[in-house]
Amino acid sequence: MSSPKQAILPGKTIGVLGGGQLGRMLAHAATRLGYRVHVYEPQAGCPAGAVAHKEVNAPYEDLAALADFARECDVVTYEFENVPSAPLQHIESLTALRPHGSVLATAQNRSREKRWLRDNGFPHARFAEVAADGDLEAGLREVGVPCVVKTADFGYDGKGQLKVMSEADVSAARKKFAGQPVVIEQFVDFACEVSAVVARSASAAVRVFPIAENIHANHILAFSIVPARVPAEVLAKAEKLARLIAERLDLVGVMGVEFFVTQSGDVLVNELAPRTHNSGHYTIDACMTSQFEQQVRAICGLPLGAVTLLSPVVMVNILGDAWKWDAEGKCVGEPNWDALLAQPNVRLHLYGKAEPRPGRKMGHFTVTARDADMAYEFAQKYLARL
Ligand SMILES: Nc1ncnc2c1ncn2[C@@H]1O[C@H](COP(=O)(O)OP(=O)(O)OP(=O)(O)O)[C@@H](O)[C@H]1O
Numbered sequence: 154m155s156s157p158k159q160a161i162l163p164g165k166t167i168g169v170l171g172g173g174q175l176g177r178m179l180a181h182a183a184t185r186l187g188y189r190v191h192v193y194e195p196q197a198g199c200p201a202g203a204v205a206h207k208e209v210n211a212p213y214e215d216l217a218a219l220a221d222f223a224r225e226c227d228v229v230t231y232e233f234e235n236v237p238s239a240p241l242q243h244i245e246s247l248t249a250l251r252p253h254g255s256v257l258a259t260a261q262n263r264s265r266e267k268r269w270l271r272d273n274g275f276p277h278a279r280f281a282e283v284a285a286d287g288d289l290e291a292g293l294r295e296v297g298v299p300c301v302v303k304t305a306d307f308g309y310d311g312k313g314q315l316k317v318m319s320e321a322d323v324s325a326a327r328k329k330f331a332g333q334p335v336v337i338e339q340f341v342d343f344a345c346e347v348s349a350v351v352a353r354s355a356s357a358a359v360r361v362f363p364i365a366e367n368i369h370a371n372h373i374l375a376f377s378i379v380p381a382r383v384p385a386e387v388l389a390k391a392e393k394l395a396r397l398i399a400e401r402l403d404l405v406g407v408m409g410v411e412f413f414v415t416q417s418g419d420v421l422v423n424e425l426a427p428r429t430h431n432s433g434h435y436t437i438d439a440c441m442t443s444q445f446e447q448q449v450r451a452i453c454g455l456p457l458g459a460v461t462l463l464s465p466v467v468m469v470n471i472l473g474d475a476w477k478w479d480a481e482g483k484c485v486g487e488p489n490w491d492a493l494l495a496q497p498n499v500r501l502h503l504y505g506k507a508e509p510r511p512g513r514k515m516g517h518f519t520v521t522a523r524d525a526d527m528a529y530e531f532a533q534k535y536l537a538r539l
């Protein structure tokens with residue numbers, strides 16, 4: 154195998170901060186390549202721990218436990234974005250952390266992320282920052298209505314966001330975000346949303362997976378459609394932006410980049426996630442290399458894998474809503490797996506989470522077909538029958 158001198162070869166140990174489904178699918182890919190996987194996750198019985206060689210349950214602030222964990226790992230990565238920065242620095246002093254802690258520090262805070270995009274000349278929606286004790290109304294005036302107010306920290310799946318569509322919503326925003334630092338973004342009346350998963354190796358090789366078209370429901374990703382049904386120029390812009398962002402951040406690893414495509418075909422960067430991305434799950438079943446294997450390759454200094462699409466595909470998130478619920482909100486039954494598994498063009502992935510909850514990502518399935526439209530039709534039909 155021709156790989157850089159410092160390559161971390163199969164047999165070595167990969168540490169993962171965070172034990173959710175992204176860590177679980179990383180562990181699947183890593184163990185298939187012969188690596189050992191250790192997972193660090195505050196909550197016991199996590200999806201990734203169940204398929205890893207070792208699971209450590211301790212808070213991220215427990216520097217002694219983190220140090221013990223790091224010493225057993227040849228490289229550490231993260232699948233969870235809200236790891237505080239002090240523990241990351243601690244790990245970085247003990248072993249290889251990839252992507253570098255500075256990448257996470259930029260991406261995990263919306264203010265820093267937006268500022269980084271602006272300072273580096275990447276297209277993005279107009280925004281204003283408001284400090285915890287700042288003047289929300291001044292920020293709203295600066296950006297204008299309609300806009301979206303988002304907490305600077307700890308947002309995911311649309312949590313910690315509020316659309317301000319008219320003056321009538323302003324007081325709700327004031328109440329919801331009182332005392333919290335926020336970013337106020339211009340509301341983008343987008344034609345669609347797309348995303349890229351980009352990988353960059355320690356030797357600066359870059360590969361971008363085929364761009365996905367994303368459809369959200371209630372602020373949570375519902376479908377990713379590949380190839381994205383957008384003009385070739387839009388695909389080219391998104392791919393180029395993802396590549397440039399990975400280079401500018403000195404990324405070593407994989408990163409999801411979310412974009413808004415405007416009515417006039419401009420591509421604006423929405424968010425950066427320096428890890429595998431939900432919209433890249435389709436790669437497991439429909440690409441030569443999955444995003445998780447690519448993550449292993451990138452952080453271990455192996456050659457990056459081919460990102461060739463093997464078939465048009467649609468990925469469908471399975472939320473806890475797909476379980477059967479009674480009027481009191483008690484879970485009373487499983488989704489109809491039989492109907493799904495009977496389909497010849499479906500692959501099902503479940504994350505082993507003990508308890509379904511509405512809005513909770515429990516698994517996903519992929520549907521392949523002759524073209525993207527057809528795959529999307531099948532996907533909607535199969536989801537409705539769950
Ligand atoms: N400025 C905006 N204009 C229009 N729609 C927006 C804007 N910001 C967010 N949205 C909508 O809300 C969704 C979630 O927003 P965003 O990606 O910022 O949040 P998040 O909570 O980090 O979500 P996730 O973790 O799922 O990516 C976007 O994908 C988009 O559909």
Ligand SMILES: [Mg+2]
Nearest residue numbers: 310411423424
């Ligand atoms: Mg997002």
